[in-house]
Amino acid sequence: MRYLPITDADRSGMLQAIGAPSVEALFADVPEGALLAEPVDLPRHAGEFEVERRLSRLAARNRAAGAGPFFCGAGSYRHHIPAAVDYLIQRGEFLTSYTPYQPEIAQGTLQYLFEFQTQVCLLTGMEVANASMYDGATAAAEAVTMANRVTRRSKAVVSGNLHPHYRDTAATLARFQGFALEAGPPMPAGGEDLASRIDDETSCVVVQYPDLFGNISDFSALAEAAHAKGALLVVVVTEIVALGALRPPGEMGADIVAAEGQSLGNAMGFGGPHLGLFAARTRHMRQMPGRLCGETVDADGRRGYVLTLATREQHIRRERATSNICTNSGLCSLAFTIHLTLLGETGLKRLAALNHAGAVSLADRLGARVVTPAFFNEFTVRLAGDAAGAVEQLAGEGILAGVPVSRLHPGAGLDDLLLVAVTETTDEEDLAALAEALS
Amino acid sequence: MRYLPITDADRSGMLQAIGAPSVEALFADVPEGALLAEPVDLPRHAGEFEVERRLSRLAARNRAAGAGPFFCGAGSYRHHIPAAVDYLIQRGEFLTSYTPYQPEIAQGTLQYLFEFQTQVCLLTGMEVANASMYDGATAAAEAVTMANRVTRRSKAVVSGNLHPHYRDTAATLARFQGFALEAGPPMPAGGEDLASRIDDETSCVVVQYPDLFGNISDFSALAEAAHAKGALLVVVVTEIVALGALRPPGEMGADIVAAEGQSLGNAMGFGGPHLGLFAARTRHMRQMPGRLCGETVDADGRRGYVLTLATREQHIRRERATSNICTNSGLCSLAFTIHLTLLGETGLKRLAALNHAGAVSLADRLGARVVTPAFFNEFTVRLAGDAAGAVEQLAGEGILAGVPVSRLHPGAGLDDLLLVAVTETTDEEDLAALAEALS
Amino acid sequence: MSGDFHDTVSGDLGLRIEEPPIFEQDSPGALGVDWPETEAGADRLGGLARSGAIGLPSLAEPTVVRHYTRLSQKNYGIDTGLFPLGSCTMKHNPRLNERVARLPGFADIHPLQPESTVQGALALCRELQRWLTVLTGMPGVALTPGAGAHGELCGMMAIRAALDAGGAANADRKRVLVPDSAHGTNPATAAALGFEVVSIPEDGRGRVDPGRFEALAGEGGVAAVMLTNPNTCGVFENDIRRIADAVHEAGGYFYCDGANFNAIVGRVRPGDLGVDAMHINLHKTFSTPHGGGGPGSGPVVFSEALAPFAPVPRIVGEDGALRLEEANGQAFGRMKAFHGQMGMFVRALAYMMSHGADGLRQVSGDAVLNANYLLRKLEDVYSAPFAHAGPAMHEALFDDRALKDTGVSTLDIAKAMIDEGLHPMTVYFPLVVHGAMLVEPTETETRASLDRFVAIMRGLAERAHDGAPLTEAPFHAPRRRLDETQAARKPVLRWRGAGE
Amino acid sequence: MSGDFHDTVSGDLGLRIEEPPIFEQDSPGALGVDWPETEAGADRLGGLARSGAIGLPSLAEPTVVRHYTRLSQKNYGIDTGLFPLGSCTMKHNPRLNERVARLPGFADIHPLQPESTVQGALALCRELQRWLTVLTGMPGVALTPGAGAHGELCGMMAIRAALDAGGAANADRKRVLVPDSAHGTNPATAAALGFEVVSIPEDGRGRVDPGRFEALAGEGGVAAVMLTNPNTCGVFENDIRRIADAVHEAGGYFYCDGANFNAIVGRVRPGDLGVDAMHINLHKTFSTPHGGGGPGSGPVVFSEALAPFAPVPRIVGEDGALRLEEANGQAFGRMKAFHGQMGMFVRALAYMMSHGADGLRQVSGDAVLNANYLLRKLEDVYSAPFAHAGPAMHEALFDDRALKDTGVSTLDIAKAMIDEGLHPMTVYFPLVVHGAMLVEPTETETRASLDRFVAIMRGLAERAHDGAPLTEAPFHAPRRRLDETQAARKPVLRWRGAGE
């Protein structure tokens, strides 16, 4: 088998060297009867050509977004990824390395993490960022538990316009950690009053920016209201490209930003792996979850980087850790960092402007059916009938028209709403096709 | 523009530093009127997404071999290339390096060339191999000119079953170098008498193994006949995988082997870049064309590699060089070497056996219509009518049925002959489809 | 001119080139991508347009490619050499898997596309579940967890949910028994879910003493045991059935940390040993790349008892009409935004199909053989605390007793290994062993590579005894030892300006 | 223990790891691919089956991946750093081009598929021809040549064919005038085709003296001039029109070596200067990767006069019904098995489309600016023989006069640059300059990179004058200086056995 270099001759020589009669003998500690004498009932090994052929056939049974007009968003976005990104992240020295616990031979990983943390701070307007979480939803859930720790309170007030999967991820943790999570009903056109729901028990208010329906709102007043009650403001971002065009949450008084970073450098990939971004204020640094990379010097006085403040983490602090996270989204953060470095200041702004312009162009065509007053690259459209049905039908015609709200809020009476996202990969023909199809 | 890092600010600062008023001023030596004031009439720059989209559309107008049953050969073969090959050759340290003229920082290139040369020797049964030529056809042409130099004669006797494109490539050189090239007529079922055409003027006999029609023959007697007259035997191989199953030319007395190495590690790519292999006897080493990599030691006595015997080459010997070749097929030879290293002794033999078994299986189905008595993975089939027409029609049905002989030998009265090649990528269904289609 | 000819003008040394952060290479006006400027038009940003600079640096593509290429060259990966990081299973990462994961039919699909348009993806998930089920002998599989620790959360939540479903009496079941040798994620997970962590001391054989365990379990209030098997001391818990029985008898569940599944894959099914839930690190046993820290994937397999509590989304229905079930009354909840680490599923399945049942069996056999080979070849120079207690599994555990009088510590050996072209093993874990060195060669090393490792390790031991300055190592890496104390005392976690 | 703590047990140094040839890693029984064994059956090999071992080593995939990864780490590429190899145009190689070249519609098609199934490929070739035609102002394009030297053959064969077509009187036209400064391929090409090479001496300004040229051309029997422009001394032949006229007047043709087209692309059309044939190294000007020595691609553009003689195959017909013309009465013949380096065409076209007419103009402008910048910043410490003779084009040429009394040669400077993390420039070429150093930064370097280069080069000059041991450099590369004499005296061109 091509991945297994030990030959029969090696095996017998090594067994002899260690004085063992057989490989099976090394499994002597396995209880009676539990050691299988034969291979399990699964296919035998297969060559590369065969495996690729079989998997390609499975892949061919999916409709790739690139095959036609495509408008899905709601937490995962189709952006163009420069070829250099994919080449660089596949370099074995990055791809096949481990968490940089031996910094002397992991400066490559550590330095990009340092760059990544800085970029996340710049984008979000925050002071400190960690080296990534699994995805936006788990980052948001961790933000709530962090707020609980910081405030020593245990009630989170959650916007009804937070992505329901994010809400559920946090609610699941709430159930088992025993804190309260109060989520409001969805309000597709915005206008939610969250400030009034904050009280002295509230650890944090969680809002999304842009929200599930695409709305963008200024949370400065909400931040003040929260802070007045000693609560934190957690801002969730599911489309990080938006921050190339929008005021950053840090400028609005956010205490924690939990975001999905997939849009930069990472494919949609059916929803994973994605990239959780986590940024906060320096004063709460020691309550943050996840890894942090810091600058230092080596024995010769040269600048270098290490993982630091590990006393927050499970491998040092164990049951008193700020989170149990260990493996994070390392390589996805590298992809993010390279993509954002390629974009740079101007590139990101242009990219964001293109996204917005495309969405505006579509909204202009759809006119009054657009429910969302202000938006970035995604908004909500009210259809005449059932959105899920319309999406299914259009899929048959080769158009992936977006995400029906009912898929995320089933039974909430929002079945006629459709979320449509436009990115730089959507062209004029695509826009025309959707406008036509929805008319 | 994304590839051009000099900014406007850089430009003006640098112009100032060198005391030039403008970039245009640096072109002062261009004659009056020849310096264009405006960009030429071509499209303006385009982003990556746009370029990829446009080229993908062109690509989509070609029928990829992987899209259905495929049987083309005749000098370019579809083999499976392990994923590791394509990853490794894209590593920037290989891809973006130059000819290893600075050996201290090119040991990577040099060592694989040394491995490559050794592998080519082993496969062909020859004593010395160079670091590659452009393709099999140019290698064959260079073999003839080398034979002319070695023998100080100027007439090449060429098999009628040599690939006509190879023959023409050599004939073109013959025309301009002023030597004779006598090619016989094609003999699809083999049985050519070449020995009788060798005389005291003959510098070499050129044969192909397997030949254009797929025939394999023992050239030992021919080699003896050639040597008896002081001529060399040049053996051309267009399907290098064949040498995993067949007696190597070196064992039959070949003096030079000129081969196409594309089959290992390299895509068909519409015919290029391919990989010319060139192997010979040590006694003729100094008459070889192309680069040679040799082993040596460094100032600390450690083993290392350099380009050597450069006094044969154009950059040293100029008009007295053995060839004018400079850039060769470096990265293709790396792909070849990695693929062959992955295959190893057993893998190559199994691969060759699979190819042959597939071809035999197809030949068994086609029965008496097969013209070629002994073959490796390609043979000639006699159709009831015009092969080119049949191929065109089957292409419409999604089967690329092979290469009609008339494409290579137009007007030679061989219009009913079809060359079909079978490799490890051809499966049972493909074989059945072709057998059915041709019946 | 410097008197030392090793010195260079630039400070760079041949192919070892220093590379400053991107922020110090800012070249305003340079572009690394070519998106056109948008025609000015009315925006619909509701007055929330960003004003002012973000502060991102501008670099052209060539500069960026060179930058990250150079950074990569300061890293050590499996592709560089032996990476014997115990508990991490740093095995070969096949490139085939990278290729298939990038097929547009897998990479370029959206998690919320109509299910009718992703039947191949759902079928792939099903197929992965089938392989995991057969290999573990456990009927349920939750695919969503993002990594091992996330899998632990998933498993322990299912246990909590099952306990809660068992009635109000179970509300007091809060004790989770965890061996001292456990990975930090185990106690961290249990604590994060409100469990009380009860530690089980190591028994001198690197294992849990079954009698002791029964006593602890008998003290009541037991929710679960979290046990790694093969365990982090590198041995198989031979009393695992007694332990399983004891925890079940006590009304609790058996969570197995499957990080070390590589030692037994294809040979032992955890389901046959009484396990109720186990996460599988696809990024260990099934070779999805570690990627410098992630992403991973941590599917959890469940026993019949726990399977009903698995989180949503779940894949239901028949091939060709597969669906995602997003809500289920018994499901304990949701772990993540979407359906899991699809990119890792493709890679792991490609790995499994490549090996097949026969190859996977060889994986565990060779992994265990290699570890035992190293153990026996080194135990005379590095003390091996549990070498007496039966064969090792896929790791060889050493400690620093043998170095006692040399002044050389486990850390020093690790750093000296760096100079030798090796990646160090896992050090100071498990905590139950002083100066632990946990060596996991994996099955993808050649015997020649193992022999080289042995020769180097023996040489380093000898040098340690000879007084070589190993405490100053490494000398030859891109950096000498880094000052971790300074990093933690005055944290600099982002770039602030040139020339600090 | 060795007294030198820089020494290691293994001999490896951190990330610098020695790697023996594959033949010394043979492990019989190991497999790197999994092809099944074929069922025994009658073969149809006509008794010519290979008997006995081929002698290839057996390695598993992990070993192979590591081997070539490590080899790559001993190389310097453009991705590593500045690669100022004069005459070679080592510019950035965009990854986009690698991606599109691998589209199955380009990579997985056969050269002899029915033309109806490759219309996109043929259209791409046409499009490439269009770009080359517009950029050069020359109407004909032969795509087949495999590299620059092959293009030279192509161009010179076309010239010979045109001369021959001009009548029997031309049979005596055998003289090809070639400047002394020409690249070796020029005289080698001419000689290979039976031409007589007549050398044109350099005129003290790094150029051809037009009067001298006219005299040479007037001596009769002239077939052609082969001129590189911008030339290999790094300057533009400002009398190019007089030269063209003179050769035409003499009844010969003007072959231009287009290796340096990067200096003028988008700004000057060789067709406007009287050129009859010119090869274009797609692997220089149009950035297809050099790949450690190849493959390249050397299309040739032709004037009206020569275009009819272009080789087959040619692309004819209209879009949608494009065809390959494989025979043509006027064509001088065939160069290669198939239609050219398609993989390189795709890359080059992607490069051209990415830059556009505006970007290509910037390419030449910045390339020339960068070279002049280096020339001016270094001419006080490295002598620059033609710095007085007008602006440089895209290369800055220095010589070793300024090092005369230091004992340090051009070669030593080159080797010292290796220690500094730079790739050396082209050395000892062109031959007309003693100890030539031909520096071509290309347009894809930042100003910071150029400034770093300047600082290092100035530092090295200073060290040379201070007596630093540059003659022993490099110290920090994977190897010290290699013994080329031994290599040539006792050639070892293939692996013969372990431990020599």
Ligand SMILES: Cc1ncc(COP(=O)(O)O)c(C=O)c1O
């Ligand atoms: C024994 C053990 N358990 C759990 C984990 C956590 O797994 P992950 O890093 O995938 O979250 C690890 C990872 O190193 C481990 O070694």
Ligand SMILES: Cc1ncc(COP(=O)(O)O)c(C=O)c1O
């Ligand atoms: C001036 C000049 N002419 C011709 C050539 C030959 O080109 P190629 O190497 O592509 O054959 C070169 C290559 O270095 C060159 O620099």
